[in-house]
Amino acid sequence: MYTSSIQKNILAELNHELTQTRRILERVPFEQADYKPHPKSMSLWQLATHVVNLLAFKTLFVTHDSRDFLDPNAPKPGPTPTSMGELLARFDEYSATLKQELQQSDDEKLSHNFKLHRGEHVVFDYPKATAIRIMGLNHSIHHRGQLTVYLRMLDIPVPGLYGPSADEK
Template identity: 85%
Template sequence: MHTSSIQQNILAELDHELAQTRKTLERVPFEQADYKPHPKSMSLWQLATHVVNLLAFNTLFVQHDARDFLDPNAPKPGPTPTSPEELLARFDEYSAMLRQALNESDDEKLTHNFRLHRGEQTIMEMPKGSAIRIMGLNHSIHHRGQLTVYLRLLDIPVPGLYGPSADEK
């Protein structure tokens, strides 16, 4: 009987979603970086950068047991990319780091809790495997969905992510 592991399931899902996310990021027009569909929205470039930086956050879930937002020495993403090439290079780098961290982990480690907090205030505490899925992958997919709306509003062909898009039919 073949049993599937938490680690292998996450890696398979990650590989699929990373490929779809890269397709989306490749279409982000840097010349419209400041575009916002609403005053409360992030700019196009802020959103694209956030999608990329979430990969580093995912790696944190795998490799550490906690993250305090008040810790001035906690790891932070690098400066905002200043070109599409820099954005995609960071995406590829952070994707590779996350894959490596997951490959070096195992099911037992992924059942350990991860605590996200601000000083004494716990924001989230759950098993690492769940944190990766909920706060990592689902969070990234949510923001990638927002990015596709920005693309649509800017009249840029939207890539098919789970089958053909309206632009690919």
């Protein structure tokens, strides 16, 4: 159903993408955590963890007005998960927190700016809704796509995300 609410549209898109992302994460083989398709690539486990940790970053866009990468007191994700169970538990926890914060927000709050910076260098300064879409959803989808390539290279069946995959035909 179409709604003119920015907040409700973001929540609907987020719910869809979280479901699809979890399906990919469930297939990540922990026993191949160190796999890298190229020396410059993140390892499979680093990439999977990054996808999960981006959820906490998206929550910052909703709950704060800025984030300085140089601030040693800024919130950070927990330690690297050491099992699939820990990774999926963190995904579920961070997903629930993000959805809750978005549900408690509204279009007016999402129109306020969020500034991401490194000291004096401004990475971006966007309305929160835009930051969620660009650096949140789009960024996560990009890395989830990388995960599907890793899975394919490891000959692990890839689930369809927006229709059937070659493995589901």
